[in-house]
Amino acid sequence: MPVFYFTLYRNRGVLHYSKHLRRLGLMAALVFGAMVAIGLPDRIESPRPLAAALDLFSNLAYILFLIALFRQADAEPSSGTSVSRPLRVAAKVVVIVDGLWVAYNAVQFPAHLQTGAWQSTRTLLNQVCLFIGPYIVYRAVIRNGKPKPD
Numbered sequence: 001m002p003v004f005y006f007t008l009y010r011n012r013g014v015l016h017y018s019k020h021l022r023r024l025g026l027m028a029a030l031v032f033g034a035m036v037a038i039g040l041p042d043r044i045e046s047p048r049p050l051a052a053a054l055d056l057f058s059n060l061a062y063i064l065f066l067i068a069l070f071r072q073a074d075a076e077p078s079s080g081t082s083v084s085r086p087l088r089v090a091a092k093v094v095v096i097v098d099g100l101w102v103a104y105n106a107v108q109f110p111a112h113l114q115t116g117a118w119q120s121t122r123t124l125l126n127q128v129c130l131f132i133g134p135y136i137v138y139r140a141v142i143r144n145g146k147p148k149p150d
Contacts, residue, residue: 003090004094007091010084011087013087015072015144018143022069024132025066026067026070028066029066031125035122036059038122043055065133066129066133069136087137091134091137091141095134098130098134101127102128
């Protein structure tokens with residue numbers, strides 16, 4: 001994931017996100033924000049306050065990332081827009097790996113319901129929300145067309 005975010009940061013091309021994908025980002029931010037808020041009492045009482053604080057800040061940064069995707073202006077991709085090859089590769093790899101991880105968690109979900117329904121549901125929702133950001137970027141990369149040489 002860090003490589004994906006670094007390549008997104010280093011990308012000089014402009015990504016255009018469709019309206020329905022931007023709304024998906026907002027919904028993921030709301031759900032993920034609710035999950036973070038629900039888990040906040042556990043973090044406050046954590047025996048490792050530094051780790052809990054860093055985890056909370058990383059979750060808040062991801063929520064802001066999803067909100068930033070939602071706030072992108074409506075525009076169609078222009079022919080002069082280029083997306084870097086590293087971003088195309090990183091986005092594809094992250095979507096495939098995270099997609100497989102979410103699928104694995106979804107398959108394991110019924111088996112874990114017997115031991116703890118709330119924890120299993122929370123884990124699955126968190127994984128889906130963490131998948132949505134890279135998925136939106138991946139779809140924008142595909143939408144913008146072929147890469148130009150770096």
